[in-house]
Every structure is written in structure tokens, then in C-alpha cells.
Amino acid sequence: MTEDISKVDQIIETYGLEQKGLIPVLLDIQTEYHYLPPEAIQHVSERMNIPMIQVYQVASFYKVFSLEPRGKHIITVCMGTACHVRGSTMLVDQISRVLHVEPGETTKDMQFTLEEVNCLGACALGPVMVIDGKYYGKMTVNKIEKTLSKYTETEVVANE
Ligand code: FES
Numbered sequence: 001m002t003e004d005i006s007k008v009d010q011i012i013e014t015y016g017l018e019q020k021g022l023i024p025v026l027l028d029i030q031t032e033y034h035y036l037p038p039e040a041i042q043h044v045s046e047r048m049n050i051p052m053i054q055v056y057q058v059a060s061f062y063k064v065f066s067l068e069p070r071g072k073h074i075i076t077v078c079m080g081t082a083c084h085v086r087g088s089t090m091l092v093d094q095i096s097r098v099l100h101v102e103p104g105e106t107t108k109d110m111q112f113t114l115e116e117v118n119c120l121g122a123c124a125l126g127p128v129m130v131i132d133g134k135y136y137g138k139m140t141v142n143k144i145e146k147t148l149s150k151y152t153e154t155e156v157v158a159n160e
Contacts, residue, residue: 003033003037003039003040005037005039005040005043007032008029008040008043008044008047009043009047011025011028011029011032012025012044012047012048014028015028017047017048017049018048019048019050021048022044022048022050022055022058023058023062025044025048026044026055026058026059026065027064029044030064030065030066034066034069034070034071034072034110035065035066035067035068035069035070036059036065036066036067037069038067041055041056041059069106069110070106070113071106071107071110071111071112071113072110072111072112073111073112073113073131073132073151073152074112074113074115074130074131074132075095075112075113075114075115075129075130075131075148076115076116076117076120076129076130076131077091077092077095077103077114077115077116077117077127077128077129078116078117078118078119078120078122078126078127078128078129078130079092079116079117079118080117080118080119080120080123080126082119082123082124082126083119083120083123083126083127083128084127085126086126086127087127087140087141088126088127088128088129090141091127091129091139091140091141091144092114092116094141094144095114095144095148096114098144098145098148099112099114099148101113101114102114103115103116104116111151111152112148112151112152120135122135122137125137125138126138127139129147131147131148131151132151
């Protein structure tokens with residue numbers, strides 16, 4: 001996929017061309033495109049005069065950055081022990097049914113990426129699901145469709 005990277009120059013200009021601006025620049029690019037497109041990385045490298053390998057090293061070191069295209073909304077379901085025993089696997093199954101996406105994948109319309117993690121640090125609220133940083137505790141299969149509907153204009157309906 002070739003991205004329109006016209007906003008990258010604007011982002012670079014916000015922070016200047018010095019190397020210390022690299023992480024803020026990458027963070028803004030990540031926010032804008034939901035990942036770091038290769039074209040954007042190359043452009044940052046050229047404009048800021050930082051070797052491409054160094055930009056990739058920073059991009060791969062921090063978990064906040066993704067080198068793969070991701071959805072507009074990130075759904076994270078906790079699969080840690082406390083959440084697992086309270087049914088987080090069923091939540092993932094229901095999300096997969098509703099959005100037609102498996103953990104680690106992004107929907108074809110690029111709206112949602114589904115991820116699993118081991119603990120979100122809110123075990124007492126398990127099972128926990130997080131969408132774009134908002135925590136949904138004591139989540140149930142029955143609440144999934146309604147919760148996802150808040151993030152999309154089109155109606156989400158599970159296949160029976
Ligand atoms: S195990 Fe799910 S938040 Fe800790």
C-alpha cells in the first residue's frame with residue numbers, strides 16, 4: 001500500500017530537523033497514519049538526515065510504533081490469567097465473529113485492529129477490553145456489539 005505522506009513534511013516542520021525531534025515526529029506520524037508507512041520513514045530519514053537504519057531501530061524499539069498498517073481503532077483484549085478465567089477467550093471469539101477479524105489482524109476497511117495482551121493492570125475489573133485507550137471492565141459477550149457500535153458508523157452484527 002502506498003500512503004499519501006503529504007502530512008509528513010508538516011509534522012517534521014513542527015519539531016525541526018534536529019535528531020532530538022525524531023521520536024516526537026514518529027509519534028505524530030503514527031497518530032496520523034495509525035502506523036509508520038515505509039515511505040514516511042524514508043522521508044524522515046532524508047529530511048532529518050538520519051540514517052534509515054537508525055530510524056528503523058527507534059521504530060522497532062518502542063512498542064508504541066507499528067511498522068504494519070493498523071486500524072483506526074485498536075481493540076486490546078486481556079488474556080492474562082485473571083481475565084482468562086472470567087471468559088476473555090469468549091470476548092475475542094465474539095469480536096472475531098462481529099468484525100470478521102482474528103487476533104493480530106486488521107479489518108479490511110482498516111477500522112479495527114484486534115490485539116491480545118497478557119495483563120492490562122486492571123485484573124480486578126476482568127475481563128478487560130480496551131479500545132483506543134478506554135478501559136471496558138467486566139465485559140461480557142452480550143455487550144460487545146453495542147460497545148463496538150460506538151466506534152463505527154456502520155452497524156456491527158455478529159454472524160449467527
Ligand atoms: S489479567 Fe487482565 S488485567 Fe490483569
